[in-house]
Amino acid sequence: MPDFWDLHYAQRVQLMKSSAIRDLLKLTEQPEVISFAGGLPAAEIFPVEKVASATQKVLQERGVQALQYGPSEGYRPLLELIAQTSSRDGLTITPENIFIVSGSQQGLDFVGRLLVNPGDLVLVESPTYMGALQAMAPYGADYITVPSDENGLRTDALEEMLALKPKLMYVLPNFQNPSGVTLSLERRKRLVELANRYGVPVVEDDPYSQLRFEGEPLPSLLTLDSQLRKSEGEPYRGNIIQLNTFSKVLTPGLRVAWIVASPELVRKLVQTKQGADLHTASLNQLIVHELLREGFIEQHIPLIRRTYGERRNIMLQAMEEHFPAGIRWTRPQGGMFLWVVLPEGLNSTELLREAVKENVAFVPGTPFHAQGGGENTLRLSFSNATPEQIREGIARLGRVFHKALAETAVKA
């Protein structure tokens, strides 16, 4: 018999799927499991005391503002500070270009709400961040994909997809989640040029660019688009919507992120926010503003980079040592994730069951594929586990993979 509520849900609820990551995190919450599954920052380097002192300061000096309702677009001094630090390399950003959201996931939800009609095509990389797929699916997005390689999404395959007139394109250019790869400069330029030619809005999701521990930083799509438009000196008005967050450079539990976009789009985002949740928590915005103003966040980032760089190295080394031949993986220059490709015929979802028996976890690759495929792929996070856990966890995974390959060989 259907539940009372089953008879009442709106059609869009059928399009919602429970996040595989979340359900998996539930399964692997036991302390004995070494999890490379969640996209969690390293908690042991959270600047807890710094957050505590900034909180005391803002409550002492601006207690009423920190605890009262605030404007939907965000705390004005925070908008001003972000605008000021974003205006460089030919890019001019004013506070009217900026909008505070409660985490980048909310940015994705709002973009879907504003731009996606049921049946609209949304162009994404393959693989791509499953949270983006989940955010826009309830608005009726139909996903189409462009393949990627070790230099990011393949712009040689982009034009034929743009010719299908997608409503928007969603891209993660730096240390992509899940693959860890970075879009090359040449491809960035080509992407911006093509998006302009076809008049397609581009969501540039950029949570990790400051977490580069190797190689040279590359200009963002937003910067390249502004240079192409020669729009320095006037507020950015192009078709890039850039999502940024304090979750990875400070802490995720504050839920403060920001969008950079055309002032016209920002005004609509503000209206959306009014109906959706009024505004992002004032206290959290003031804490972030204080830590940004003091220059603390900039001082803190090198510690995150060092920590993640060291963990990536340990993971890569352990993989060399423990993984059987025939398995390939990416070598990210930053961020939190790397991507593993198993020999054809191995199924990473099935292997996860075996891995959990060995008390180690990862995310299978299929949910990152909007149009199916990727059964032999998986994502490993190197940011959250300690060096000891990484060595031990990769050794356990190596055993699981060796066993699976041996069984495949027997069958064949």
Added chain:
Amino acid sequence: MPDFWDLHYAQRVQLMKSSAIRDLLKLTEQPEVISFAGGLPAAEIFPVEKVASATQKVLQERGVQALQYGPSEGYRPLLELIAQTSSRDGLTITPENIFIVSGSQQGLDFVGRLLVNPGDLVLVESPTYMGALQAMAPYGADYITVPSDENGLRTDALEEMLALKPKLMYVLPNFQNPSGVTLSLERRKRLVELANRYGVPVVEDDPYSQLRFEGEPLPSLLTLDSQLRKSEGEPYRGNIIQLNTFSKVLTPGLRVAWIVASPELVRKLVQTKQGADLHTASLNQLIVHELLREGFIEQHIPLIRRTYGERRNIMLQAMEEHFPAGIRWTRPQGGMFLWVVLPEGLNSTELLREAVKENVAFVPGTPFHAQGGGENTLRLSFSNATPEQIREGIARLGRVFHKALAETAVKA
């Protein structure tokens, strides 16, 4: 020429309207304006030091949990504590009945998302909270209204509206926003009975029930429904969705609220939250949990009640003194708002322009009317202004009303 973005918006964007309250707040932000417009709590009684000490405590004792990602349904100890204190008077609430949202506005948005298909009828009181209308409009809600009087919505008019098979009903039973009236016990019972007979979900928005400064508390629709179902001892599974918030009993800037509903519905709400913004800020939930656990919030509420009760008295007295004959108003027993009915023919939106010239502001009544009307009504908030400001502001408003009536008399 249309802006680039005008060509790209989804159809539902046409259904979004900028909140009149918000736009108005912008206009009346100058310090010389005495504003009875915004629904702002009294900031001078915010427990700033208590929030500061609770924040220090949670960061010291549970810093990692406060700053890391958390579960979409909310911080488990907070769910448990709320469940425990909610289980009484024949109502059994488990943590699975509870879901944390970033303010009640997010609850309204999620309810719209889960239940409203384009063209669905949504039954609301007239007048009703404009933020609810704004939250559900983008999902294509078509509003129908049931009139209210000094005892709340008129249940004698309810059955014919329920016969139109609305998808859901939205009700504010206590010290309603905007009217300040409270639904009588008899009508509450009738409403619950009818909603059950017609199988209609009821959203019970209850931000103010603890702010009663006069008269006896009445049982919630949730409690009455549970008693009707004789469901004590098992988790509530009825058709009431109750929205509650810490915004009015603690501070709104933390953005922590909660929904009580059937566990089946809560599971769908959790999925919605995953795609929408992952979870409500961990730090904020831990702060609220600490203040609730310590018993502080319960200790703090009497101060809010006294303050608002005193301000309501001052406002009512000043209105008696300064408002011309022919103007009527409600006498709320709690909450933050009262409702003014001007003589027919006066237009409160036009009067607002005159009022702003006199440096005093209110919200005109029309945006609270889902099906039009209410041109001669307006809402006054007595929670935020000081006693001196209330006396002076009401005197100014009295002059505006006297002048308007005199001009009407000349014309006639």
